[in-house]
Amino acid sequence: MNDQSPTKPAVPKAPEGETLGTMDILGLLQRLPHRYPFLMVDKVIGIRGEDFGIGIKNVTFNEPQFTGHFPGIPIFPGVLLVEGMAQTAAAIYLSKQDITTPPLVYFMSIDKVKFRKTVHPGDTVEYHMQKLKRRSDVWRFGGLSKVNGVVVAEAEITAMVVRK
Numbered sequence: 001m002n003d004q005s006p007t008k009p010a011v012p013k014a015p016e017g018e019t020l021g022t023m024d025i026l027g028l029l030q031r032l033p034h035r036y037p038f039l040m041v042d043k044v045i046g047i048r049g050e051d052f053g054i055g056i057k058n059v060t061f062n063e064p065q066f067t068g069h070f071p072g073i074p075i076f077p078g079v080l081l082v083e084g085m086a087q088t089a090a091a092i093y094l095s096k097q098d099i100t101t102p103p104l105v106y107f108m109s110i111d112k113v114k115f116r117k118t119v120h121p122g123d124t125v126e127y128h129m130q131k132l133k134r135r136s137d138v139w140r141f142g143g144l145s146k147v148n149g150v151v152v153a154e155a156e157i158t159a160m161v162v163r164k
Contacts, residue, residue, distance in 0.1 A: 021047035023091055031094040032087055033102040037064050040084035041127065044091050050134070053095070055088030055127035059119060066121065076119035081127075081145045081153040082110060088127040089141035089157055093134075101164055108138065108158040117152040119145075125152070137161040 023031075023044040032039065040057055047053040059076050066074040090105040119125060129143040138160045145153040 020045070021053075021095060023047065023053075023095055027095075028087075028091055029102075031091055031097075031099055031102055033104055034087060038083075039087070040080055041087045041091065044088060044095070047092055047095050050093050050096065050139075051131045053088060053092040053129055055084060055091065055129065057084050057125040057127070059121050059123045059125060061121035063121075074121050076121075076123070076125075078115045078153060081115070081119065081125065082113060082155050082157070084125065085127045085129060085141075085143045085145060085153075085155055086110075086157045086159060089129045089131075089139070089143065090159065090161070092129060092131070092141075093139050093161065103164060104162045106160050106162060108160055111156045111158075112142075113153070113155040115153050117147070117150060119147055119152055123147045132156065137163075 025042060028041055041055040042058055044053045044055050061074060065077055065080065069075060069077050086107065124147065126146045127143055128146060129141045131139060132142050133140040138158065140156060140158045142156045143154065144151050
C-alpha cells in the first residue's frame with residue numbers, strides 16, 4: 001500500500017445539530033491501558049457518541065515488529081491491525097466517560113476477520129469502527145481497516161471493560 005501521496009482520512013459528516021468528537025494521544029493514554037510498543041492508535045477522529053469513530057495509526061519503520069516481520073520485506077502484522085481496531089472501539093466506547101485510571105479491556109471474541117492487503121511502513125491506517133451491540137460493559141463493534149481508502153482488513157470484535 002506504499003502510496004507516496006498521503007491522503008487525509010475521510011471524516012464522516014455529523015447529522016444536523018450534532019458535532020463529532022476527536023481524541024488525541026493524551027486522551028487515548030487516559031482511557032486505554034496500552035502503552036508503547038503496544039498502543040496501536042495515534043488518535044481518533046469523527047467520534048459520534050459511543051457508536052462510531054475512526055482511529056488513525058501512522059505506521060513507521062522503527063516499530064519493533066518490523067525487525068522480524070519480515071526482514072527485508074516489512075509487513076505490519078494482521079493481528080496488530082485487529083488489535084488497533086479493538087483499541088479504537090474501546091476508545092470510542094470510553095470517550096464520554098469520566099476516567100481517572102484506564103480500565104482493562106478484554107477480548108471476548110474476534111469474528112469474521114479477513115485480511116485483504118498488506119500494510120507497510122509509511123502507510124496511515126484508518127480503523128473505521130461502528131458499534132453493533134452493547135449490554136452493560138460488554139460491546140460488539142464491526143470495523144474496516146483502510147489505507148488510502150482501500151480496505152486492508154475487516155473484523156467484528158466483542159470485548160468487555162473491567163474497571164480496576
